[in-house]
Amino acid sequence: MAGVPKVHLRGGLEITRILNGMWQVSGAHGPIDPHRAVNEMVSYVDAGLKTFDMADHYGPAEDFYGAFLRKLKAERGAEALGRVQGLTKWVPRPGHMARKVVEENIDRSIRRMGVDRLDCLQFHWWDYSDKRYLEALGHMADLQAEGKIGELALTNFDTVRLEEIMNKGIPISSNQVQYSLIDRRPGQKMAEFCTAHGIKLLTYGTLGGGLLTEKYLGAKEPTSRCDLPTASLGKYKNMVDAVGGWNLHQELLKVLKTIADEHGVSVANVATKYILDQPAVGGVIVGCRLGVPGAEHIQDNLRTFTLDLTQNDIDRIHAVVSRGRDLMAVIGDCGDEYR
Ligand SMILES: NC(=O)c1ccc[n+]([C@@H]2O[C@H](COP(=O)([O-])OP(=O)(O)OC[C@H]3O[C@@H](n4cnc5c(N)ncnc54)[C@H](OP(=O)(O)O)[C@@H]3O)[C@@H](O)[C@H]2O)c1
Numbered sequence: 001m002a003g004v005p006k007v008h009l010r011g012g013l014e015i016t017r018i019l020n021g022m023w024q025v026s027g028a029h030g031p032i033d034p035h036r037a038v039n040e041m042v043s044y045v046d047a048g049l050k051t052f053d054m055a056d057h058y059g060p061a062e063d064f065y066g067a068f069l070r071k072l073k074a075e076r077g078a079e080a081l082g083r084v085q086g087l088t089k090w091v092p093r094p095g096h097m098a099r100k101v102v103e104e105n106i107d108r109s110i111r112r113m114g115v116d117r118l119d120c121l122q123f124h125w126w127d128y129s130d131k132r133y134l135e136a137l138g139h140m141a142d143l144q145a146e147g148k149i150g151e152l153a154l155t156n157f158d159t160v161r162l163e164e165i166m167n168k169g170i171p172i173s174s175n176q177v178q179y180s181l182i183d184r185r186p187g188q189k190m191a192e193f194c195t196a197h198g199i200k201l202l203t204y205g206t207l208g209g210g211l212l213t214e215k216y217l218g219a220k221e222p223t224s225r226c227d228l229p230t231a232s233l234g235k236y237k238n239m240v241d242a243v244g245g246w247n248l249h250q251e252l253l254k255v256l257k258t259i260a261d262e263h264g265v266s267v268a269n270v271a272t273k274y275i276l277d278q279p280a281v282g283g284v285i286v287g288c289r290l291g292v293p294g295a296e297h298i299q300d301n302l303r304t305f306t307l308d309l310t311q312n313d314i315d316r317i318h319a320v321v322s323r324g325r326d327l328m329a330v331i332g333d334c335g336d337e338y339r
Pocket of ligand 1: 020021022023024053054155156176177203204205206207208209210213214232266268269285286287288289294295296297300301
């Protein structure tokens, strides 16, 4: 199989087009064994999936990354460190955003991850009526110029604020947003703006926490916390309900399965490739329950890159998803579900 495709962000950081998502080690998706998790991070890298996505609030994710780098250095030498990328997020409560506050939080992630500088810092903000996000981003841009941050990026910002930030001369590399065959909002406004300004979309929820896989084809509607054992499944089941409900979701899974079988791939591969092919999308972040038996999908996810969707495939997918509600009207633009 050919190598994993990569993409460059604005500042030159090269990342893999499927990224390994680490929200799944936070504790909200079941127990994680730290030793097994860190060992499995090496397996992802050996398979060519070299970019990890984490956040300051994903439980031990940043500490795992630090332990993983130490292991890599001990076993493979210092040069191996330059071949992996760690993207993190800063998700502060709105408050005082003086330079000292911003820098302290960045330094904490640097320490936990065991790096000299952050490859990429993605900033989240909860409340647009509090404009101190502009102050915080100004300090982050200064810290980027001083070398503490490689790529300055956002998560869950809408198109209006992204434009406002770019107009302040703050060079944003990427915006991490929910984007899937369930939630196609980024295709409405965000993608066009990003394409015009050289900003990449990094997407999450692309597999609906697992709802966009064979596992849920023909399955009874999951409703209780028992049926939806991870935070991720609960989050995206709400989106399924918002867009059209379980029957429509089953129709989508049937079409995806037909297409997957025709190409000799999985439903997850079709769901991922569809999003990778959308304008402005740089990469799809696939959540990894690291070290959990049965939850490692490396070889299957690599097959995504062997798949070329035809126009007929896309037309059949659109025939189903176009029957869903317009989530832009129901929820708002990217990230509005958090506000
Ligand atoms: N910025 C934000 O606000 C935000 C929000 C959510 C997520 N994220 C990021 O995005 C990442 C993605 O997480 P997500 O919650 O959106 O979940 P997701 O990627 O949509 O789904 C992940 C789940 O899909 C299943 N899966 C993966 N590959 C599969 C395959 N080939 N075949 C069958 N099943 C497969 C696994 O389920 P099993 O483990 O059950 O096998 C896995 O836990 C997170 O880790 C995080 O980095 C960011």
